[in-house]
Amino acid sequence: MRGEKTLVSRDGPHAEEPRREPGRLEARTPAPLIHLKNATAGYGGRAALRGIDLTIYAGERVALMGRSGAGKSTLVNLIHRELGGQVALAPQASALVDALSVFHNVYMGRLDRRSTLRNLWTLVRPAQADVAAVRETLALVELEAELFSKAGALSGGQRQRVSVARALYDGRPVIVADEPVSALDRRQGAAILARIAERSETTILVLHDAPLALDHVDRIVVLDDGRIVLDQPSRALSAADLAPFFEA
Ligand SMILES: Nc1ncnc2c1ncn2[C@@H]1O[C@H](COP(=O)(O)OP(=O)(O)OP(=O)(O)O)[C@@H](O)[C@H]1O
Numbered sequence: 159m160r161g162e163k164t165l166v167s168r169d170g171p172h173a174e175e176p177r178r179e180p181g182r183l184e185a186r187t188p189a190p191l192i193h194l195k196n197a198t199a200g201y202g203g204r205a206a207l208r209g210i211d212l213t214i215y216a217g218e219r220v221a222l223m224g225r226s227g228a229g230k231s232t233l234v235n236l237i238h239r240e241l242g243g244q245v246a247l248a249p250q251a252s253a254l255v256d257a258l259s260v261f262h263n264v265y266m267g268r269l270d271r272r273s274t275l276r277n278l279w280t281l282v283r284p285a286q287a288d289v290a291a292v293r294e295t296l297a298l299v300e301l302e303a304e305l306f307s308k309a310g311a312l313s314g315g316q317r318q319r320v321s322v323a324r325a326l327y328d329g330r331p332v333i334v335a336d337e338p339v340s341a342l343d344r345r346q347g348a349a350i351l352a353r354i355a356e357r358s359e360t361t362i363l364v365l366h367d368a369p370l371a372l373d374h375v376d377r378i379v380v381l382d383d384g385r386i387v388l389d390q391p392s393r394a395l396s397a398a399d400l401a402p403f404f405e406a
Pocket residue numbers: 160161162163201202206224225226227228229230231232233
C-alpha cells in the first residue's frame with residue numbers, strides 16, 4: 159500500500175451549467191452525467207491529476223488511455239466518487255478477495271442491496287437462485303467452470319473476467335472498468351468489451367490496446383502526466399495518431 163489517498167475535485171459536477179435566457183424556446187441539452195471542471199486529485203499532497211476538464215453524457219462509450227502512471231486509475235476513482243450509486247465499478251483485478259470463491263467475489267456486486275443476514279448466510283450456504291444468477295453472469299465472460307474456484311488460484315486474465323462479471327452482476331447503468339482486458343488476447347478482449355457494452359448504458363474503460371479501443375468506444379481520452387492531452391471521437395483517430403502517447 160502506498161501513501162494515503164486524498165482525492166479532491168475542484169468545482170465538482172455541474173459547475174458550469176449552460177446559461178438559458180428566460181422565455182426562449184430551445185432544444186433541451188441532455189444533462190451531463192459527469193462534468194469535471196479544473197478538477198485535481200492527488201495522494202498525500204502530491205498531485206496526480208491537474209486541470210481536468212471532462213464532460214461525459216449518458217450513452218457514451220469512453221476509453222481512458224495513457225502511459226503507466228499517467229493518472230488513469232486516479233481519474234477512474236474520481237469519476238466513481240462523483241457518480242456514486244449509478245456506477246458498477248470493475249476495479250483492477252488485484253482488488254479481488256483471493257481467499258473467497260469466484261461466486262462470492264461476483265456476489266459482492268450486489269452486497270449493498272441485500273440484508274446483512276442474507277450476506278452472512280451466503281458466505282456459508284449460498285441460495286440456489288443466487289448461484290444460478292452468478293453462474294449465468296459468469297457464462298457471459300466464459301468463466302462458469304470456475305464458479306467455486308478460489309479467486310487467488312486464477313490467472314491474470316481470469317481475474318480480470320471475474321472483476322468484469324462482478325460489475326455486470328451489479329447491474330447499474332454506468333460501468334467503469336479499470337483495465338478490464340489487458341491480460342486477455344484481442345479476441346477475448348473484444349468479446350468482454352462487447353458484453354460490457356450490451357449490459358450498460360454508459361461505459362468508461364481504462365484500455366491499453368489502441369486497435370481494441372478504436373473498435374469498441376466512441377471517444378478516446380488520453381492522459382499524460384496527470385493532464386488530458388487528447389479528447390476526440392474514435393472515428394477521427396487511427397492507431398498511428400495514438401502511438402506518440404505511448405512511445406518512450
Ligand atoms: N495510493 C497511492 N499513493 C501514492 N501515490 C499514488 C497512489 N496511487 C497512484 N499514485 C501515483 O499517482 C500517479 C497516477 O497513478 P495512477 O495509478 O492513477 O496511474 P495509471 O495511469 O492508472 O497507471 P497504470 O497504468 O500503471 O495503472 C502516479 O504517479 C502514481 O505513482
